Amino acid sequence: MITVDKLDIKSMNIPEIERLLSDLGQPAFRAKQVFDWLQSKCVRSFDEMTNLPASLRAKLNDLCYIADCDIECRFESKLDETVKYLFRLYDGQFIESVLMKYHHGYSICISTQVGCRMGCRFCASTMDGLSRSLTASEMLSQIMAAQRDRGIRISNIVLMGMGEPMDNFDNVMRFLELVSDDNGLNIGMRHISLSTCGHVDGIYRLLERNLQLTLSISLHAPNDAIRSTMMPINNRWSVDELMAACRDYTEQTHRRISFEYAMIKGVNDSDECARELAERLHGMLCHVNLIPANEVRGREYVRSDRVYQFCELLCKFGINATVRRTLGADISASCGQLRQRRENDNKTVTLKNG
Numbered sequence: 544m545i546t547v548d549k550l551d552i553k554s555m556n557i558p559e560i561e562r563l564l565s566d567l568g569q570p571a572f573r574a575k576q577v578f579d580w581l582q583s584k585c586v587r588s589f590d591e592m593t594n595l596p597a598s599l600r601a602k603l604n605d606l607c608y609i610a611d612c613d614i615e616c617r618f619e620s621k622l623d624e625t626v627k628y629l630f631r632l633y634d635g636q637f638i639e640s641v642l643m644k645y646h647h648g649y650s651i652c653i654s655t656q657v658g659c660r661m662g663c664r665f666c667a668s669t670m671d672g673l674s675r676s677l678t679a680s681e682m683l684s685q686i687m688a689a690q691r692d693r694g695i696r697i698s699n700i701v702l703m704g705m706g707e708p709m710d711n712f713d714n715v716m717r718f719l720e721l722v723s724d725d726n727g728l729n730i731g732m733r734h735i736s737l738s739t740c741g742h743v744d745g746i747y748r749l750l751e752r753n754l755q756l757t758l759s760i761s762l763h764a765p766n767d768a769i770r771s772t773m774m775p776i777n778n779r780w781s782v783d784e785l786m787a788a789c790r791d792y793t794e795q796t797h798r799r800i801s802f803e804y805a806m807i808k809g810v811n812d813s814d815e816c817a818r819e820l821a822e823r824l825h826g827m828l829c830h831v832n833l834i835p836a837n838e839v840r841g842r843e844y845v846r847s848d849r850v851y852q853f854c855e856l857l858c859k860f861g862i863n864a865t866v867r868r869t870l871g872a873d874i875s876a877s878c879g880q881l882r883q884r885r886e887n888d889n890k891t892v893t894l895k896n897g
């Protein structure tokens with residue numbers, strides 16, 4: 544059991560570990576060794592750090608904990624090679640991650656928070672609000688646990704699981720620093736996507752970092768009238784404000800933005816919506832990802848049957864748009880659905896630890 548007064552060493556970068564070790568009278572080179580065990584070899588205990596003196600391992604064990612997540616259950620799709628994990632954290636909270644196989648390698652969709660407080664009305668993650676934010680080490684642990692479970696290397700990451708990354712900004716930035724470190728998992732920024740529901744302050748803060756990652760915006764509607772009925776964040780920042788932030792972002796980073804658009808019947812799928820969306824995005828360095836909305840228990844929204852027509856129309860208006868391939872459709876592989884089931888209906892979860 545982890546007590547809160549211990550230090551979260553897996554969220555530390557090398558200079559921080561150096562400072563910790565120097566307080567313990569250790570030479571600087573040890574920091575890189577510890578970092579390598581934690582971030583590259585992905586060990587789960589100090590005992591495994593065999594090139595450290597036993598006394599130091601014992602001292603570290605007294606002072607620090609190594610964050611981890613346990614597989615509560617795992618669902619494997621029969622349609623494709625998608626695997627969905629429900630992970631249990633040290634305090635008994637649950638989070639979800641989805642591992643997907645593409646021709647270019649493995650990609651994982653990870654959570655950044657337990658629950659979410661953004662309140663999007665079509666989303667399962669937000670139904671019980673936010674429990675807490677994840678530490679950088681808990682974000683890393685999702686990747687490491689999936690790699691260990693499958694005996695694979697993951698090459699791409701999307702921050703599109705439960706939670707709003709911009710609502711946990713500092714921990715997400717630390718995660719990005721650690722995961723891309725070439726002494727660690729060494730997953731480059733160009734292989735990472737971060738998705739936000741439209742947190743404009745967060746977009747500007749991210750812009751200042753000038754990272755090479757892909758920014759995804761969950762847009763889902765072309766105007767305030769529709770978007771405000773779907774996403775409370777739109778009452779804080781309007782579509783105009785969001786679009787201005789996106790234009791600033793692409794102009795300064797020269798990175799293409801990906802707009803997510805979950806298609807919901809009778810809500811945002813009309814020809815008029817496509818036309819309005821095309822006008823909004825005209826001239827912007829972007830791509831539109833159309834997602835056939837997943838129907839979520841307890842939510843009234845229904846999947847649109849006009850996804851391909853909508854896509855064609857956008858393309859006709861000169862907007863780069865594609866329909867997202869649905870992976871893991873048979874295993875509730877979208878955002879928050881599994882945790883919700885775990886909490887509402889224990890019987891649907893049958894696989895325990897493999």
Ligand code: SAH
Nearest residue numbers: 666703706707738739740761803805836837
């Ligand atoms: N909070 C961030 C990231 C997590 S949500 C964000 O909002 O972008 C991941 C993506 O799944 C978002 O685009 C979200 O809008 C979408 N999503 C949530 N529920 C969905 C549903 N029922 N059908 C389709 N997409 C959904």
